[in-house]
Amino acid sequence: MSTIPRTMKAVVTKSNGGYEQLQYQDVPVPELLPGTVLLKVLSAGVNNTDINTRLGWYAAKVKKGTLALSSGEIDNSMDGGWKERTPFPLIQGTDCCGRVVAVGSGQDAHLLNSRVLVRPCMRSSGWESLETIWLGSDCDGAFAEYVRVPSPEVFPVDCEWSDEELGTIPCAYGTAENMLHRASVQDGDIVLVRGSSGGVGSAVVQLAGRRGARVIAVTSKGKKREVASLAVERVITHEELASGVLPSNSVDVVVDNVAGPDFGEMLNMLKRGGCLVTSGAIAGAQVTIDLRSLYLKDLRLIGCTAWAEPVFRDVISYIEQGEIRPLLAGVFPMEEIAAAQQEFSRKHHVGKLVLLPHQV
CATH class of the missing domain: 3.90.180.10 (Medium-chain alcohol dehydrogenases, catalytic domain)
Structure with a gap:
């Protein structure tokens, strides 16, 4: 040494x-x-x-x-x-x-x-x-x-x-796994991921897919091909999402680290009893939501910073088992x-x- x-x-x-x-x-x-x-x-x-x-x-x-x-x-x-x-x-x-x-x-x-x-x-x-x-x-x-x-x-x-x-x-995959853990994402869930080309977003796409979730990734037009290579079910652009390409009440979980002016619309995407989970706000932390959507649809809104105990050890195991790249x-x-x-x-x-x- x-x-x-x-x-x-x-x-x-x-x-x-x-x-x-x-x-x-x-x-x-x-x-x-x-x-x-x-x-x-x-x-x-x-x-x-x-x-x-x-x-x-x-x-x-x-x-x-x-x-x-x-x-x-x-x-x-x-x-x-x-x-x-x-x-x-x-x-x-x-x-x-x-x-x-x-x-x-x-x-x-x-x-x-x-x-x-x-x-x-x-x-x-x-x-x-x-x-x-x-x-x-x-x-x-x-x-x-x-x-x-x-x-x-x-x-x-x-x-x-x-x-x-x-x-x-460490940061991206630990943060991503922690959000999925807290949101209890499981096999068959439809998960919408905003900002899917970033470090955390691309990690969420992989880790949600590993859990058997059906992932809809949101990204820019120029990045659609690369994001699609992560074996997502569907890739759409930010503009397509804003235009209403997805119907209301169509996803189980939204993972959103983008926030900004479109954040409130994500509640409309969620099915009754669905969950929105976030650990960031790259497009702006000041957002507007309709509280009627939150309580009348029995939604969960989860903020994540502190990682749960099994999260990082699980990420290490996924690497060693070849389950993520x-x-x-x-x-x-x-x-x-x-x-x-x-x-x-x-x-x-x-x-x-x-x-x-x-x-x-």
């Missing part, structure tokens, strides 16, 4: 703001604590939450969608998080594929040299509480050469996938994070973009 250096390269986000807040610099390698492990980062995916946190989009005073929020509208007096401050300066990076290079406690020695994925949603007060700590938002994350994480949050993975492919998984849209060196986030925000890709740290 190579000697662990005292310093490393990392992308440090200095404050809320634009790309100028992303500084690639030398920082100390994290010190091990009891119950933690040190990972050499092999790959780190790019996610909406990384950009949301930098922009301060989670601040309650922000009304626009992520793509409509410009850095010129941001001031450092914003809380940045959901009614609490983000701990800047911060090493972001919610997705981590890494290799365990040191352990802080003897009982974790079996993890040494394992290739692992990190569960980014950590239930900080146990499984009976919904309190969470998110890697890269509440504590230093994977946009670095090394990262320290609690040992219960690392999961060895035995597969032939590349490091880059594994870097597409990665959607790697592009790879960037970590020092080119601004270019990667710019490409991410253009939304021309299907799947995930991944950063690679400098390899010594």
Whole structure:
């Protein structure tokens, strides 16, 4: 095993703001604590939450969608998080594929040299509480050469996938599986997925199909062919959905991380007793719904952040059993994070973009 250096390269986000807040610099390698492990980062995916946190989009005073929020509208007096401050300066990076290079406690020695994925949603007060700590938002994350994480949050993975492919998984697939778990999606359910070409959306499509659901994927015209390759039952465009191509009362579950002005119409799509589940709002968090649809149709509206206990372990098993496949849209060196986030925000890709740290 190579000697662990005292310093490393990392992308440090200095404050809320634009790309100028992303500084690639030398920082100390994290010190091990009891119950933690040190990972050499092999790959780190790019996610909406990384950009949301930098922009301060989670601040309650922000009304626009992520793509409509410009850095010129941001001031450092914003809380940045959901009614609490983000701990800047911060090493972001919610997705981590890494290799365990040191352990802080003897009982974790079996993890040494394992290739692992990190569960980014950590239930900080146990499984009976919904309190969470998110890697890269509440504590230093994977946009670095090394990262320290609690040992219960690392999961060895035995597969032939590349490091880059594994870097597409943690946040998107964990979030997707958690929504399907909470909505109790099962064999034969008709599931409508908005934003099906994104990291979370494409994961929902695969994971819902794995459960035997009949998936209707919503995407842009230019991405229909790629989304159709995920073996969905039907692919429609956003424009087709808005024009009424689907009848009312036709789906069992809506998975919607897009939100925005069309969010309320999704309740009309649901059958009586159906469920809408969400964990994001890329097109805007301020929405309008008709409460009569909600209560007269006996609908369930579920918001998801805290992951259920079996979710991430199940995702690892799906990888090892060959039941899902990665959607790697592009790879960037970590020092080119601004270019990667710019490409991410253009939304021309299907799947995930991944950063690679400098390899010594």
